[in-house]
Amino acid sequence: MSKTQITVEPGIPQIIIEREFDAPRELVFRAHTDPELVVQWLGPRELTMRIERFDARDGGKWRYISTDPEGNEFAFHGVFHGDPSPDSTVQTFEFEGMPGHVAMETLTLVERDGRTLARTVSSFQSVEDRDGMVESGMEHGVRDSGERLTELLETLQDR
Amino acid sequence: MSKTQITVEPGIPQIIIEREFDAPRELVFRAHTDPELVVQWLGPRELTMRIERFDARDGGKWRYISTDPEGNEFAFHGVFHGDPSPDSTVQTFEFEGMPGHVAMETLTLVERDGRTLARTVSSFQSVEDRDGMVESGMEHGVRDSGERLTELLETLQDR
Numbered sequence: 118m119s120k121t122q123i124t125v126e127p128g129i130p131q132i133i134i135e136r137e138f139d140a141p142r143e144l145v146f147r148a149h150t151d152p153e154l155v156v157q158w159l160g161p162r163e164l165t166m167r168i169e170r171f172d173a174r175d176g177g178k179w180r181y182i183s184t185d186p187e188g189n190e191f192a193f194h195g196v197f198h199g200d201p202s203p204d205s206t207v208q209t210f211e212f213e214g215m216p217g218h219v220a221m222e223t224l225t226l227v228e229r230d231g232r233t234l235a236r237t238v239s240s241f242q243s244v245e246d247r248d249g250m251v252e253s254g255m256e257h258g259v260r261d262s263g264e265r266l267t268e269l270l271e272t273l274q275d276r
Numbered sequence: 277m278s279k280t281q282i283t284v285e286p287g288i289p290q291i292i293i294e295r296e297f298d299a300p301r302e303l304v305f306r307a308h309t310d311p312e313l314v315v316q317w318l319g320p321r322e323l324t325m326r327i328e329r330f331d332a333r334d335g336g337k338w339r340y341i342s343t344d345p346e347g348n349e350f351a352f353h354g355v356f357h358g359d360p361s362p363d364s365t366v367q368t369f370e371f372e373g374m375p376g377h378v379a380m381e382t383l384t385l386v387e388r389d390g391r392t393l394a395r396t397v398s399s400f401q402s403v404e405d406r407d408g409m410v411e412s413g414m415e416h417g418v419r420d421s422g423e424r425l426t427e428l429l430e431t432l433q434d435r
Contacts, residue, residue, distance in 0.1 A: 129288060130399065176355050178335045196335050196357050198368040198378055207378050209357040209368065219357055219366050221380040223401050240289065240399040242382050 121263040125251055130241040132250065136263045138235060140270040142228035145235060146203040148266060148273075149224060156181075158265035161258040164191070175200045179208070195219075210239070212253075218246045280422040284410055289400040291409065295422045297394060299429040301387035304394060305362040307425060307432075308383060315340075317424035320417040323350070334359045338367070354378075369398070371412075377405045 124133040138145050148154045152171035160166045164183040171179045180194035195209040198221075206224040220239045227234045241247040283292040297304050307313045311330035319325045323342040330338045339353035354368040357380075365383040370376075379398045386393045400406040 130290065176335050176337045196355055198355050198370070205376055207368070209366070209380065211357070217364055219380070219382070221368065221378070221399060221401075223378070238401050240380060240401060242380075242397050242399060 121260050123256055123259060125247070128244055130244045130247045132239045132241075132247060132255075134237040134239075134259055136235055136266075138233045138267060138270055139231075140233055140274060141231060142203050142226045142233045144270060144273060145226055145233045145266075146201075146206075148269060149206060149235075150201050154269065154273075158269045159262055161261040162265065173197060173201050173206075195222075215249070218242065218249070220246070220250070280419050282415055282418060284406070287403055289403045289406045291398045291400075291406060291414075293396040293398070293418055295394055297392050297426060297429055298390075299392055299433060300390060301362050301385045301392045303429060303432060304385055304392045304425075305360075305365075307428060308365060308394075309360050313428065313432075317428045318421055320420040321424065332356060332360050332365075354381075374408065377401065377408070379405070379409070 120136070122133075122135040124135075148158065150173040152168045152173075155171065156166055156168050159181075160183050164185055166181055166183045169180040169182065171181070173179070175197060177197045178194065179197070180192065182190050182192045184190050192213040194211055194213065198207040198209070199205070201207075203226045208222050210220045210222050211218065218241075220241045223238045223240075225236050227236070239247075239250075241250070279295070281292075281294040283294075307317065309332040311327045311332075314330065315325055315327050318340075319342050323344055325340055325342045328339040328341065330340070332338075334356060336356045337353065338356070339351065341349050341351045343349050351372040353370055353372065357366040357368070358364070360366075362385045367381050369379045369381050377400075379400045382397045382399075384395050386395070398406075398409075400409070
């Protein structure tokens with residue numbers, strides 16, 4: 118199985134996440150923009166996620182809440198810049214536990230021989246913000262999400 | 277008169293713009309969020325700007341068009357993340373002449389002894405995008421805008 122690549126360079130306020138999926142681009146795109154699919158893979162396995170809103174269009178807002186086994190809640194929200202397309206989905210991202218720190222995420226999907234490379238660039242307001250995100254344990258959630266999305270795409274294609 | 281500081285560091289996909297204004301923070305904030313004021317200072321002097329929409333609230337969109345003396349048009353648009361406040365105004369920014377390249381701008385206003393330091397951090401998707409913006413002649417527009425806003429704030433306070 119292909120693995121998630123996470124690039125974190127010293128002094129650069131960005132995180133780049135890349136993973137290849139054995140699925141056509143349109144399906145990977147749907148999995149990122151249809152809330153009924155997003156809820157099935159986004160976030161680490163031990164958290165339960167519920168989506169409050171997810172309006173995947175220019176100016177549309179999204180918000181979701183993740184709950185851990187002890188009942189602690191972690192909420193996130195943002196807004197889409199432009200209408201999402203497989204070429205480019207741009208959205209802002211804010212963890213409500215650290216209000217005022219916002220990132221911008223750009224997802225691009227490239228298909229090659231029926232497989233799809235998903236690349237997400239997260240641009241932060243400062244290197245300190247980026248480092249805080251890395252230290253929060255983000256990597257675990259990103260890797261789990263990648264595995265879960267791989268499984269979901271297999272299930273969707275088996276149907 | 278205080279001058280605009282523009283910080284462009286090699287390899288860092290950001291531009292930081294700072295300028296101090298001899299005006300209270302609330303007024304500087306209004307000048308950035310009320311379209312009737314924005315249209316009076318934003319952009320280089322030789323261009324004429326018209327604002328098509330400017331909805332300064334969470335998820336609100338903005339779009340403006342600048343026209344040069346030869347009639348060439350340059351359009352820009354974006355969306356606000358969160359409700360703007362003097363502490364933080366976050367918005368995305370895209371020049372329609374270079375579609376698909378998006379930046380996120382964060383404006384913070386700090387008041388000290390009746391003067392206000394305005395700091396804008398623009399975070400780009402890549403260093404190439406940032407360098408493209410610098411090479412486009414952005415600096416001239418930023419400096420003109422700072423001078424024009426200084427003059428507008430003087431006029432507003434003289435009233």
